[in-house]
Amino acid sequence: MEDNMDLEKGIGLYTLFLSGLDSGFFWPLNCYIVLEYLQTEPQFIGFYSGLIPMSYFLGKLVGHKIISHLTLHYNIKWVLITLLFGSALAIIFFGLFSSFLMLICCRILSGFCYNFQFAVRKYLISIDYQAKGDWNSTAKKSLWAIRMGFLLGLAVGSFLTSCEDFLPDNSKFVQKKFLFSSLIVLLLDLSAILLLFSIKTLGFVYKEPQQKYTELPEIKDQKESPQSSDRNVKEKSDLANYLQSSVLSNEHLPSEESVSPEEVKYYSPKNIINKELVSRRLNSARPKLEPSFKFPDANSETKEHERHEGDGKRTHISFIEEEFDNIEELHNGEIPETPVISKPQSIPETNIHLKFALSFRICCNFVAALIFESLPYWFFITSSSKSIYTVGRVLFFIYSLGSLIFLLSFESLLGKFSYYFLTQTALGLSCGLVFILPLLNIFHISPIIAGFFCIWILLSSELYMPCGTIIIADSVPLSQREGELEKNDFLCLCAKALAAYIGPILIIIIPWHTLGLWILSLSYAVLLWHSRKLASYFPCLTEVPYKL
Incomplete structure (x- = not known):
């Protein structure tokens, strides 16, 4: 049983690996696809290259709700097989049909099909x-699977696209430039489909709850008969007799505690006697015979207490359920008003915090997607050779080193610093480094140094991007966040799609040494300014060590 679960977990991690591979495959190729299909000038490629990642996020936007419904109501095994088959069709169509419009359609289909990560x-x-395993270990493996898949896709897209270096010129793979690398991705998708057929579990299929009771035939409403109403009135009027004859009967008490009914005091709501016993709450229906309470002697005269008019039926003193603090108010017939309980003030504050967390999450996703989609085009513009090998090697070196540093040091950083400090540091570092990047191009500094700058930019984005999701999960009650998160996911995908398109445009919007990146640096500065509220709104982010 455990071996079967380990196999299923490994197949699930492999599907996450493939979702990262698809994103990494097209990351360095967007500029070269536009250059290959549209034959435009390099300085205008940014106006078209952003359409490719934008179409991918639009596909994810369309499939977000649909795939969520499918995974809840159908077997996840067949849902994943169908989606992987659709992604395989998209990648082979991209390799066979060389046109920019076909590429846009294939990316929309890929975005729709690869939107199964949450499932x-x-x-x-x-x-x-089910296996009582360690979810923290599985979460780390998921992060590694996605990052390693992205690295493999980046390597395939960068180093196996131009086949003229190792194949003859009359080869079909040379004529269709992206066919060879597309076939490699296709084979990996087909291998995942074959592995999914080995899963024998039902997955998490939604099932209607089974009825554990027998339904009885419906009986029509019947009017209450006069005899039953008379019986209810008689039962209410005989309450005192019931208490006297049943509850206080000597046959229910021990012989040493037998009490005569005449020896028991009574009270009415408006005229209370025996104030010493009324002022305290009794927990038992049996009268407490304390030493302070003395029965009158049989030979002494019994003094009758004065009875006021309007007294109702007598009720035994031990059935008092309220504690009266001021009995004089009851003598005057004044009943204190019940204080009105005001609504707690924390509810509107929580709503304000929730809105801030949701908006901050959207901004983090927007800025992270903006810089992520801008870097390949910036290296393409600043590169002297404009070769895919040159740009691909730099991007592969940047992402691989940045991912390894993040995966190996993230947990130790949370143990030494608060997440608020890490978020502030990451935003400030990104703001400064993005501001410096155009200056490196002006002074013709080595691309290797620019690559090291970009490593820290990507590493910083890994730190601040999940901040909105973390503060929502850790600080906002489940009842308040469930209704908003679905809407917020939609807005986050819209923000990523917009950022993917305008990211390359920002670089060439100021046609002088890519000074358009300073606009992106300004957006980092604005986000850093607003992130100061995190410490006051969410004190849990300032804890050290911070546990996710």
């Missing part, structure tokens, strides 16, 4: 729950 993570959680 796979949910499936992995269900496996750990």
